[in-house]
Amino acid sequence: MSTETHRQEAWLPREELESVRGRVPMLYVVAVPVRVDQSGEITSVGLLLRATDTGRMERELVGGRVQYHERIRDALVRHLEKDLGPMALPQVPPSPQPFTVAEFFPTPGVTPFHDPRQHAVAMVYVVPVGGDCAPQQDALDLSWLTPSEASEPGLLADMGGGHGVLLRQALSHLGHPV
Template sequence: MSNRTAVDSEGSWFEPDHLTELRRRLPITYIDVVPVRTDIDGSVVEVGLLLRASGAGQIVRSIISGRVLVHETIREAICRHVEKDLGTMALPRIPVSPVPFTVAEYFPTPGVSPFHDPRQHAISLAYVVPVDGETAPQEDALELSWFEVDELLAESSPLEEMDGGRDLLVRRALAHVGAA
């Protein structure tokens, strides 16, 4: 966290019914994080994908994703979600002023964009974040696996196990860092 007061979680979360109503009426701001391991030259060599249950009850591969809270900077949101999904010892390298590699618009209606979230219209700022520390799946994640770039770009890839367009987001992330 920054030197300023910790994120005000009081008032940052809504009751489930209220959040459902807000999701029906407003786009919600999210962050998507593609965690990576790099070699000594800074080239991406592995991508971390989570395994979790989807809202539809399927087991899918996923990336780090979540809402930005009220009074929370983007940097703080990235740190919080990386820690929530990968653990406190993940040691992410987040720039002082994070700039997304793309913006993904998730729509509740399939086909409006390549990204789909049946719950809501979400605007997600997407980041590639190098991780240097020890990682382990946390909270609702069942597993964390690190895949080599070549493995993800192969014809039969773990990216096929992703839903909502997140496979495309990972491919865009790899292209952005020159690994695709």
């Protein structure tokens, strides 16, 4: 009996992806990019500004799907470099450990995390970046905020899909009361 399996390494076409999203939870990674000083203290948190499907502007964290046959670490680096630019120099350890896991549902209110397209499970990480960052692809802006600016209730409330909850959890995890 052969142990060889045949796989298709490419992303699914849009129609197939929509079908799968309706039947299978999708795996995501979310990164809270931070800058640290020489003593290791968080000096700033990076937030992206994007337009939603409805045209509303929202701040959000870096993130996206994990590809088939892709290591979690590689997915984190890929999404950080895609969103922050190739010179972001993310400092992802060899065996990254999430500080939380967020479960996004298409039905609002099941958890604080909502994604109308799908049921998704996201492992969430704090990742220091050391290089020059510039928003890439579909991000319109990248802002570096101090931890106190990032914990402002108005900013957290305006982050869609539960990203404000994740940012609040990240700041708390880093020792910054929210």
